[in-house]
Amino acid sequence: MAHSKLRQDSVRLWDLTRRQHGVVARSQLLELGYSPDSIKRRIARGRLHPLGRGVYAVGRPEVGQKGRWLAAVLSCGPAALLSHGSAAVLWGLMRTAAGIDVVVPEGTYRRRPGIRIHRRSGLGAEHRRIVSGIPVTDPVSTLVDLAQGLPPWKLERVINDADRLDLVDLEDLRATIDLLPPRLGQARLRRMLGGQPLTDTGLERRFLAIVRRVGMSMPETQVQVNGYRVDFYWSELKLVVEADGWRHHRTPGEQATDHRRDQAHLRAEMTTLRFAEHQIRHEPDEVERTLVTVAKNLADRASL
Numbered sequence: 001m002a003h004s005k006l007r008q009d010s011v012r013l014w015d016l017t018r019r020q021h022g023v024v025a026r027s028q029l030l031e032l033g034y035s036p037d038s039i040k041r042r043i044a045r046g047r048l049h050p051l052g053r054g055v056y057a058v059g060r061p062e063v064g065q066k067g068r069w070l071a072a073v074l075s076c077g078p079a080a081l082l083s084h085g086s087a088a089v090l091w092g093l094m095r096t097a098a099g100i101d102v103v104v105p106e107g108t109y110r111r112r113p114g115i116r117i118h119r120r121s122g123l124g125a126e127h128r129r130i131v132s133g134i135p136v137t138d139p140v141s142t143l144v145d146l147a148q149g150l151p152p153w154k155l156e157r158v159i160n161d162a163d164r165l166d167l168v169d170l171e172d173l174r175a176t177i178d179l180l181p182p183r184l185g186q187a188r189l190r191r192m193l194g195g196q197p198l199t200d201t202g203l204e205r206r207f208l209a210i211v212r213r214v215g216m217s218m219p220e221t222q223v224q225v226n227g228y229r230v231d232f233y234w235s236e237l238k239l240v241v242e243a244d245g246w247r248h249h250r251t252p253g254e255q256a257t258d259h260r261r262d263q264a265h266l267r268a269e270m271t272t273l274r275f276a277e278h279q280i281r282h283e284p285d286e287v288e289r290t291l292v293t294v295a296k297n298l299a300d301r302a303s304l
Helices: 002-019 026-031 036-044 065-075 084-091 139-147 152-164 170-179 186-193 200-214 252-267 277-282 284-303
Strands: 023-025 048-052 055-058 100-105 115-120 128-131 134-137 220-225 228-234 239-244 271-276
Touching (some): 002 023, 023 026, 023 065, 026 036, 026 055, 048 065, 055 065, 065 100, 084 100, 084 134, 084 139, 134 139, 139 152, 139 170, 139 186, 152 186, 152 277, 170 186, 186 277, 200 228, 200 239, 200 277, 200 284, 239 277, 271 277, 277 284
Parallel strands (some): 100 115, 239 271
Antiparallel strands (some): 023 055, 048 055, 220 228
16 A cells, blocks of 8 residues: 555656656645655655755756746745746747746745845736746736836837737736836836827827938828838938837738838838837937938939
8 A cells, every 4th residue: 555655646746747847846745745754865865856945856957947947936935936037038028038037925035046036015816827837927017027127129129029929918008017016117118118009190290200300301101112002202212211110010921011012122222211119209319310321321322
């Protein structure tokens, strides 16, 4: 009977380990019926390999990235969640992130080597998700956490990727942010979103205001060029400018159309510039510099 129970415990452990990327917490071992002494023996015999406080790799000491993430979360307690850059990589919003970030409820004392611990009030179940078996902050909370540290261009790309992957709804994102408990990153993300996304007409007005400030001639707007409707066109410069709103490039099909459009202009020896809504709204000086420089180069080339 004892041998049969031991075998059953072992089967249950390996089943749990497979679902948890090769790692297990001490609390889980105790729930499975392993005694503190049996855990010590398995560590001594090389069947369990400590990865952190109260967390072990089972069988082999090496685990993959997801195993390291889960081990970090498990070592920080039952309410802990993977967060910040680590959460962004898990959600598919970034390719890499330095170190491992974990968020725990405020008032929880945790210090773990190799893990950045963030303490937060109001860390409730509504902010918790499970991705690949790993407890992680929900996409909106992840964006707020990232907003404090990422440069604007990278944050904009992450927001667009979250929209493209259907992790957030850009139409509702600002309102959702306002419902979160106050914390770092919210104000910067609000500024990045700039309220409601601009309509095509609003985006056009802002861009044309930039054109007037730099003293360029007014372009044709919403005209057919090489079989495609373009936002702005200077025929004397053979220059096309597209203003991409927040909802732009949502599907692979739309992206493919943009590629074909740009390639058609290139074949016709035309230059295409693309400006994101965030640039037009918040970085007009950079848009001005780019527009003036490109227009001058094209004018000089045409005069040769």
